Amino acid sequence: MSEPILLEEKQRIYRELSIAKADLASRGWFPGTSGNMSMRVGGFEPDNFVFAVTASGKDKAASTPEDFLLVDQTGGACEPTKLKPSAETLIHCEIYRLTGCGAIFHIHSVFNSLVSELFWDRRAVPVEGVELIKAFNIWDEEAVIDVPIVSNFADIPRIVPEVTERLNPRIPGILLRKHGIYAWGRDAFEAKKHLEAFEFLFEYVYRLQLVRPR
Ligand SMILES: CSCCC(=O)C(=O)COP(=O)(O)O
């Protein structure tokens, strides 16, 4: 059983999510009601945790009293509500279970969709020696990273085992093919930092492909 969530704690998390949501929306990262966000509330055990998640199908650029709800580690609502959790809540559940992180942000962008398709054959986007890799706390000179890509099945539970298999604890993000990125961190600050770094790196990788002689 999860510990009771204090009202003040829930309100603090909703406020923090709301501020981060407005920030990501201002960059155009939630086109057509896409995207979802979550933050963990209270303690963590891999099989027992609670998080606040965006309600499904909402305009993520709007701020309303019905933007978030609390769910448990199975993705089920923790309290009576007419709100439906994000259709992709099970992906959040699995990322929390595997990483114990504190916040997960999912957005759709043209660049993350483009690179997820360009590099689908290798199931990972390679990024070589770009300074912003340091945003992931990887400090090696000329570091090379691979950002994993998983299938974009319409049936979300089918995606979960691929997340389990492909998530790399060193890389705080995972791409869904022709869909978007999930980026996470200890807290909202770090999840946003990672998301911004991924989006920069994906644009770099895409543009490099265009200009590099073959
Ligand atoms: C209209 S975008 C398709 C669903 C999606 O990919 C997404 O990120 C938003 O789904 P949610 O249920 O979280 O609103």
Ligand SMILES: [Zn+2]
């Ligand atoms: Zn999505």
